[in-house]
Amino acid sequence: MKYVDEYREQTKAAALSEKIREITPLDSHYKIMEICGGHTHTIYKYGIESYLPDNIHLVHGPGCPVCVIPLGRVDDAIAISLQDVIFTCFGDMIRVPGNKRSLGDAKAQGADVRIVYSPLDALHIAEQNPSRQVVFLAIGFETTAPATAIALKRAKAMRISNFSVFCNHVTIIPPLVAILDSENVEIDAFIGPGHVAAVTGSRIFAQITETYATPVVVSGFEPLDVLQSVYMLVKQFHEGVRKVENQYSRVVSYGGNPVALRVMEETMEVRPYFEWRGLGTISNSGLKINSEYADFDAENRFSIPGTEVKEPRACQCGQVLQGKIKPYECKVFGKACTPEKPIGTCMVSAEGACAAYYNYGRFMEINAKLVKSTK
C-alpha cells in the first residue's frame, strides 16, 4: 500500500513540476521565500528544489521562533534563571547560545532549568511548588501565543501567584514588511505559514499583497502542498495577478481562530518595538503581557539586564533569515557551526534553515554536483 501511495505521490509531484516548468518563463528569475521553518524542513527533506526549474529560487524566511530570538533576550532568560526560580522553557531553547552561555550551561552551573512541553506544564509545576517562583519562557509566533494566553488566564483564575511568563512572542507580518523594506533584498513571493494562519486567518497577508504587490500562498506542510503552493505563485505571475491564496484550506480559514485571537487580545499587547536576531529592531513586532495580567509578567517580577548583545561576527544568521544568502554560503556553515556546536540560532533549532540544510540539503548539493560532473 505504502509503495502505491509513494508512486502516486511521485506521479503527482512530477505532474506539478511539469506544470510549473510550462508557465515559468526561461528569462525570468523568481525568488520565493518560505516563511515557516516547517516548510524549510519539508523542502530539504523531500528535495523540493529538484522539482523546480533553475530560475525559481527558494529562500528561507524568519519564521523559526528559536532562530529569531536575539542574544540579549537569551541572556535575560539566563539572568532570570539564576534568581532562585524554577525556570521552564521548550526543549528547543536550552542550547541556544547567549552572549557567553546557554540556558543549558546555566543549568549545569546549578540553575533550576526545566524543559516543558506546554505552558500548562509550567503552570502545573507552579501549582506543585507553591514556595518557589516558576517562570515560563514564552517564544513563538501567533501559533503558540494563544497557548501562553490560556496559561495566563488559568493562572489568574486559579490565583497561582508564583507563576509568571517571560514573554518573547512575536508576530508574523512586521518581519516580512521589514524584509520587503530592506535594501538589496528582492523577494518576489511568499509561501505563507500554515499554522500561524490557522490562528490569524489568511486575511492578515492582504497587507503584504496590497502594499508591496507581493503574492502570498498560505501552504500546508506536505511536499505536494509546498509544490502546489509554488505552482499557485508562479501561476499568479503568469496571469499578472498579485493576491493572497489559501492552499491549506483544510485547516486555515479566511478569518482564523476567533477564540485564539480573543485570548491573545485579552492577555497581551503589542510592544512598540522588539529586537530580532539578524533583522534588528522592528516596530510593533513583539507581544508583551498587558496591564491586566501585569502580575504574571516576569519582566515586572525579576531584575532583567536588558542589554543589547552584538551578534558574533562570524555568524550570518541574519542574512540567512532575510533570504540574502543560502545556509551553505555562510562562512562558518558546517565548519565552526554545526548542530552539535552551533554558533547561530539557525543551526540550533530542528527547523532552522541551517540545521535543515545541514541534515538533508548538503547531501542534495553533493548529489547535484555529482550529476552535473557526470554530464
Added chain:
Amino acid sequence: MYDRAMCLGIPGQITDVLDEHYAIVDVGGAKRKINTDLAGNGTLKSGEWLLIHVGFALAVIDEAEAKATLALLEEMEDVYTQELQALAESQVHQASDAEDTP
C-alpha cells in the same frame, strides 16, 4: 534532548471529552489529555480529529487531513518521535491524572 519543529501540529483523535477544557486524545497510539479551549467551541465529540500544538487543540480537522499529516510525520521520524516523547513526558497532559490539571 529533543529539538522540536515549533510550528508542528500533530493530529490526534478524541476518545473522551472530559469537560469544557480538556479531552482525552489518542496521539500516535497513546492517550493524552489535551486542552480544548481553542478549538471546537464546546461542541467536540469523541471520534473527531484535532490538530495539536504544545498540548492545545488548535483546530478541528477531518480524518483525511489527519491521516495524511500522520503519514508525513511518520516519514519525518526524528521530528515526530521527539514530539511524541515530549508529550509523553509532560506532566499535565497525562491521561491518568484527570483531576490534577491547572
